[in-house]
């Protein structure tokens with residue numbers, strides 16, 4: 001299903017030569033395959049065809065409007081975590097009745113913005129948040145549809161920075177206190193209980209944590225039903241891992257096979273919030289070799305992308321496959337691939353075997369479609385990369401490379417101050 005493949009020793013994206021695309025756009029450049037986004041969405045959707053479900057793509061994963069628009073047109077909903085993401089989702093054409101809003105720190109302004117747009121539901125993460133939602137709903141003369149994000153205390157066995165369903169994590173309300181929370185919400189006439197959500201982490205590579213989560217939330221849903229507080233939606237969050245190196249994560253079909261027997265026949269509509277699975281392998285980051293540098297200790301390949309463009313290696317010790325855009329022979333060398341930023345954490349690979357590339361060669365950093373551009377910054381005053389999408393047999397610049405002017409656009413020098 002991967003769009004990025006070699007033909008005659010050259011890397012293509014859906015039939016177009018990567019080298020020719022970046023000859024126009026320059027580097028660093030994020031390159032996305034629309035076909036892969038569509039295929040990944042379809043694979044997820046089809047896997048769960050046997051149950052009543054909705055896919056709310058996690059906007060944070062890759063919020064380029066062209067990516068969002070592609071998914072909105074397929075009928076996807078959106079999982080958002082901020083007013084900014086709501087703006088992006090609406091701008092891309094997602095219908096508000098398919099938007100769910102998570103996050104532990106929703107502001108009054110964000111709540112009002114979401115209420116005015118009549119989103120499907122707030123995934124509420126604390127009782128003070130519930131109170132604020134009800135206050136805002138009352139002021140706006142609206143009824144807020146809510147779901148509690150429950151924290152089931154499950155270890156998803158992933159990097160600790162992206163585990164979210166353990167008791168010590170800041171997310172959700174403890175599943176042990178959920179019944180009281182629902183009871184309290186049920187007495188408030190500005191709130192309508194519609195759902196329950198759980199999201200235990202990201203880059204999960206086995207089905208067991210998902211199964212455990214489903215068992216726990218179903219038990220809670222049934223007990224709420226007995227209490228006369230039925231929910232309509234059970235939102236199982238995102239988290240399905242992908243292969244960066246040698247992981248063998250479950251496919252959506254494997255996941256479906258593990259959990260459908262548990263939920264089939266239940267009266268709920270299930271929501272899934274995949275992000276990485278949809279966008280991860282749909283994007284690469286293309287960068288150019290600036291210098292080869294050899295020190296007494298190491299060989300460095302210095303490239304024109306930096307940790308400001310792709311921060312996953314330094315943040316999570318993440319592995320991203322790196323290969324030359326044009327194959328350059330079979331001589332491999334052991335190198336560190338590093339960027340131009342003034343930090344030793346500015347690397348894409350360490351002690352990696354790579355073909356003997358030369359100054360000026362292009363490298364592709366794979367599986368960069370998820371949490372790549374969306375986590376990029378202007379650190380070291382580096383304009384952010386351009387984003388390009390291949391749609392059918394053409395490529396389109398879907399975000400222009402930032403300019404130096406962009407770097408200072410919002411800044412102001414105080415007047416009459418020395």
Ligand code: LLP
Nearest residue numbers: 058102199202203238239273274275276371
């Ligand atoms: N739903 C919620 C409420 C989330 O917080 C997330 C991701 C998702 C869905 C989508 O999860 P996915 O299917 O992509 O695993 N920056 C990190 C990943 C952080 C994930 C944050 N939440 C990384 O680059 O690995």
